[in-house]
Amino acid sequence: MRLVPQSLRRRRALLAASGAALVAAIATVLVLNSTPAAATWQTFSGTPTCDCVVQDSKTNSYRAVFGYVSTAGKSGKIDAGENNKVVLTGTTRSTDAKVTTRFDPGTHKASFATGWISKDTQVTWKVGGKYVTGHWNRPTCGKDVSLPAGGNGSGPILVLVIAALVGGGVYLWRKRRTVTQP
Numbered sequence: 001m002r003l004v005p006q007s008l009r010r011r012r013a014l015l016a017a018s019g020a021a022l023v024a025a026i027a028t029v030l031v032l033n034s035t036p037a038a039a040t041w042q043t044f045s046g047t048p049t050c051d052c053v054v055q056d057s058k059t060n061s062y063r064a065v066f067g068y069v070s071t072a073g074k075s076g077k078i079d080a081g082e083n084n085k086v087v088l089t090g091t092t093r094s095t096d097a098k099v100t101t102r103f104d105p106g107t108h109k110a111s112f113a114t115g116w117i118s119k120d121t122q123v124t125w126k127v128g129g130k131y132v133t134g135h136w137n138r139p140t141c142g143k144d145v146s147l148p149a150g151g152n153g154s155g156p157i158l159v160l161v162i163a164a165l166v167g168g169g170v171y172l173w174r175k176r177r178t179v180t181q182p
Contacts, residue, residue, distance in 0.1 A: 014174045018167030025163035038075040038102055044128025046070035051109050052141035053134060060119040064134030065141055067109040075104045078128050090121030110145050
């Protein structure tokens, strides 16, 4: 029978716990970021909407807020491109709008918003053979409409870094604690 020093057993247990925490963090990220595959559509089963606009009267600019109502029985997608795009008519030449590409059944308000565009520009969302137009004179968004959050895709990486830091911190804490105990 081989005897393993207690400090080595603790170190192994700590490394195993840190590894388990990292695996759990990776699994969590994968589960949270995975969604069932959606069918690819060419036509849109439903109606695109321009829910409201956010106005900035100081700069005479606005953001159009778009949503949709899908009458389909299951989720689908229409990739950004010729069949799913924002078209501007007026003095503004471009906007940083990222159109919705995944469409779930039901009503979805504020699924995306344009960047700031000038008051004299009309913005049209063309999706799956249908379209809706937004302009300065649309109703302004009330407090019940929250604009979509724009992420940069770094959430999963941040979760992994935090898990590694926590695991490393626990390891160092345990190591110091082991050294100071007789």
